[in-house]
Amino acid sequence: MGEPRYSRRTLLAAIGVVVASAIGVATYVSSSSSEASQQIATAESVNNKPAAKPTVRFERVYSAARHREVTLAFYLPTGVSTRGLPMSILLHGLHGDARHAAIGNLPDVLTAAVAKGSVPAFGFVAVDGGDNYWHENVPGDDPMAMLLDEVPRWLKDRGYGEPFAVTGVSMGGFGSLLYARRRAERGDPVAAAAVISPGLITTWQEMAKRRAFKNEGEWTSLDPLRHLKATGTTALGVWIGDRDKFIEGTRRFMREVRPEVSTVKGGGHDDGLYRKVTPDVVRFLAKYAKRAV
Secondary structure, three states: OOOOOOOHHHHHHHHHHHHHHHHHHHHHHHHOOOHHHHHHHHHHHHHOOOOOOOEEEEEEEEEOOOOEEEEEEEEEOOOOOOOOOOEEEEEOOOOOOHHHOOOOOHHHHHHHHHHHOOOOOOEEEEEOOOOOOOOOOEOOEOHHHHHHHHHHHHHHHOOOOOEEEEEEEOHHHHHHHHHHHHHHHOOOOOOEEEEEOOOOOOOHHHHHOOOOOOOHHHHHHHOHHHOOOOOOOOEEEEEEEOOOOOHHHHHHHHHHHOOOEEEEEOOOOOHHHHHHHHHHHHHHHHHHHHHHO
């Protein structure tokens, strides 16, 4: 038998099928890069319109507690009313600032979940806090007083709701637990605290390298590992990677406190781990945002 013959039309049709298949594969691989992007891709295919992007706003305000101007950053789901919107304070890590406080894809995950209707609307507010573990290490520069006394006023002046939660990463995780403690001591506990890769260091020798405390006594007076029950009725969620440099102290905290959520995932102290946990962080906070509406 001779070799089969194909018409020009048949060959062109076959080429078209191969190209279309290749495009389909490329699109699938791109959309499967994360849970958030899967949700966005699904929404686009069903609704035939681009998924909403988060709304991000920056302002400069004067902090009397810090004696300087600071950046106030808002990370909000798009398409919702901000009047009375429940807000979680968002604390950045060491050498960070308000403009870069939103770890991983946190605003995108929140916006996608709100658009889908799986969580109630809430937002995040971040502010520059310096590098002193969110306490007054330098006289006259008191970021904790700023969080407790000034941030609620700034939110109210702009029509947002009061802070119902606090969220923080690394140094901001330490600061979040300290903030929850201070709120509890005031008789006004925050509903929830979500801490990611918290900077819970187990030795003064290691902590002293950060020059964030005057001496060991000051550190131990503020260290969450030495004040395990100080957050009172605040619901706690803790997430960390199994290769994180702060895993020892965080495991100890989880073991002793038994937070509502204690999650150890494969990963380090980096964006890859943060992207893994942000969907769970949003779901955890959303439970308490409902109560604040």
